[in-house]
Each structure stands twice: as structure tokens, then as C-alpha cells.
Amino acid sequence: MTSLILTRNILQRILGDVRTLALIVVLPLFFILLYGSSFSGSYSDLPVFVVNEDNGLASVPTAELGRITLAVNLGAAFVEALDRDVLNVSLLDDPEAAQALVGGRAWAAVILPKSFSNAVVNEAVRAGGERRIDFEGDRLTLIPSEAADGPTATLIIDDSNPLLAQKLYQTLNAAFARVLESQQSSLTVGALLDVRRLYDGRIRMLDFTAPGIIGFAMTLITVMLTALSIVRERTGGTLTRILIAPVSAWQITLGYTLAFSAIAVFQTAELFLASTFLFGIQLAGNPGVVALIIVLFAIGLQGIGTLISTLSRNEAQAMQFVLFLVIPSIMLSGVFWPQETMPTAIRSLSYVIPLTYANSALRKVMLTGSGFAELASELSALAAIALVAVSLSVISMRRQGHTA
16 A cells, blocks of 8 residues: 555656656657658668660671671660669769769769670570570571670679668669570679679678767767766756856866766777777778767767756656657667668758767778768768857856856
8 A cells, every 4th residue: 555655656746747747758659750760761862873885786696697786785774774763873974983983972883885785695695505586587596606705794882881782782783684684594693793892891790880889889878977967966966056156157068078078088999999809890090080080079969968967857857868869869870770761851860960970970980991081071060069069058057057
């Protein structure tokens, strides 16, 4: 009986707080809606360059007339077979330019040489044996030629994202397979396609996810530690004593920023050292660039933690507000699930999440060795988030000082 009375009193206190009640009702729905919306999509709009130099002709030996020339246009057939729901295909004329753009403006480039149709048809005859065709009113027998005829197609693919690279290869492979179906042969795509990976398959899934996991750990620890510490100091009276002292709001904010940012940087250094020495995580770029990313990210997270503490009346509320930041961060920032698969409306939400930019920047430095020039957009976004978060923290401290 006593336990039931205690239960009723606890529930009355919890349900009597509007903020806590709202969080109890909204938080589970928020999580499941976010999960269903972000993980139910498929890859779309992946930029790919195609250079189609194929002349569409195939010179094939026959048993009756010697060599004949067939107009098959397999290069055009390949371009037509590409899945436009997945790929954003752009046609270029310069093979070298297309290759140079892979890893920057495109995930892959396909080069079809002038003799592509010729090579496919002759390889198909060699693989499948003699074949009967109708040619200008005659019934002819195609016979295998003695040697390979010209180069095969070339695929240059950015494999810095193993999941996306696999999907790209499957999609392009399917287009080539549809072209080969017309040749009635057992010829496989691998016999014609020369695949060149930018990073030679060196990037493991462990390497790909490590930058995001480190950033997520920073988000969770820094925001939670900052928010809970400030709420505890406010409810314990420590923050009130600081606010009524002859110290300005920006000085208080700077003190908290430096303290919690230093802790975040230390913890991140631990994560980097452990992941590097224990699991061999790649670090292809400059450690100084990584340090700059971490510092900007930590300052922004500390500011967000301070703002959460302002909205929270107690530590339990602070924890729930932290979850509102942490769960979208892990779901929408591309740590595990590629942003390219998310619906446009959901993907737009990721652009207000600090981890999105930290994850992208760390991946570029750690996996591909990118420098400041390639990281301009991510560093600018992290700096802007840090500036806005700290500025709002100063305003928050000033308001708390007026009510202290």
C-alpha cells in the first residue's frame, strides 16, 4: 500500500511538470518517426560521368563473307540502360577530365572507347561460339576472331564510401549486363570492364565509420557533461553565486567553454589514439587539421550543452533534451546510413546538425588526406555553429544573471 502511495506521488510530480510530460509523450514518437523516415529510403541522384566515344560499329568475321561490319551502337545502349532513379548521369567528351573529377564532383566515371561495340560483339562470339544472324537479306554465321579487338570499358570509382561504392558498382554492372543480354552470350561483365578504385579497396568499413563514431562520442559526452554540470551547479547554488559576483556573462561563458572544450579535446585524443593503435584506423591527412576540426566541434557542442541547461529545470529534463540532439545526430549525420539514401526533406534536417559537418570533415582528412582547401565548407559550418552557440550561451548567462 505504501509503495502505491509513493508511486502515485511520483507520477503526480512528473506529470505535473509540463516540460517533462511533453518529453515523455513526444520523445518516443520523435524517435520512431525519424527512424522510419531516414532509414526507409534508397540511393538516388548519385553523380556519375560517362564518356561515350563508341562509334557503334563491330567488325566481325563470318564463315560465308569474311569480315562484315555491324551497326550495333552498344555504347548508346549502355547509356540508355543506366538507372536514372539511382544515378545522376552527365555526359562528357574528355576521358581525362572525367577521371580527374572522380572523388570531387562525381562518385564514378565510365569510359567507353571508340571500339567498345566491336570489343563486346567479338568477345561475345568468342565466349559463346558461332552464332547465326540475318545480315542484308542473308543468313550468316558469325565465327570467333583470333584475338581480342580493342580495349574494354573502364570504370573509375571513388571507394572512400564502401557502401555507396558497392551500390554504384551493382547499378553500373546491371546496365552492362543488359547490354550483354542482346548478344546472346555467356560473356560476363567482368570480362569487359576494367575497374579502377581510387583507394584500391584499402578503406574498410571500420575506417569509414570511425570518424563518425568519434564525433558521436564527442557529441554525447560533451553535451551531456556540459548540460548536467551546469544544471547541477545552478540547482546547488554554485552558478548563482558566480552570477552575482563581479564577473561578466561572456567571461563566465568563456570559462565554461574553455573548461569543457579542453575535456572534450582530451577525450577525443584518447579515442583517436586507442582507435589508431588498437584497430589500425587510417589517418591519411594532417593531424593538425584533425585537431582544428575537433576544437571547433567541441566549442559548438559546449555552447549547445549550455543552452540545453538553460531550458532544463533539473538533470532529468537535461538528459531528455540531450537525447533530442543525440538521436538525430546518429541517424541523420551519415555515420552509419548514407545521406544519399534519405528523402530530401529529412536530408535537409541534417544540415543543422553539427555532427554532419564534423563527420564529413574527419572522413575527408582521415580517409583521403584532404587539406584546408577541400574542407572549406565543413570548417566554415563548424565555425558558424560554434560562434552562434557561444553567443547564445552568453545571452543565456546574462539572463540568468538578471534573475539571480
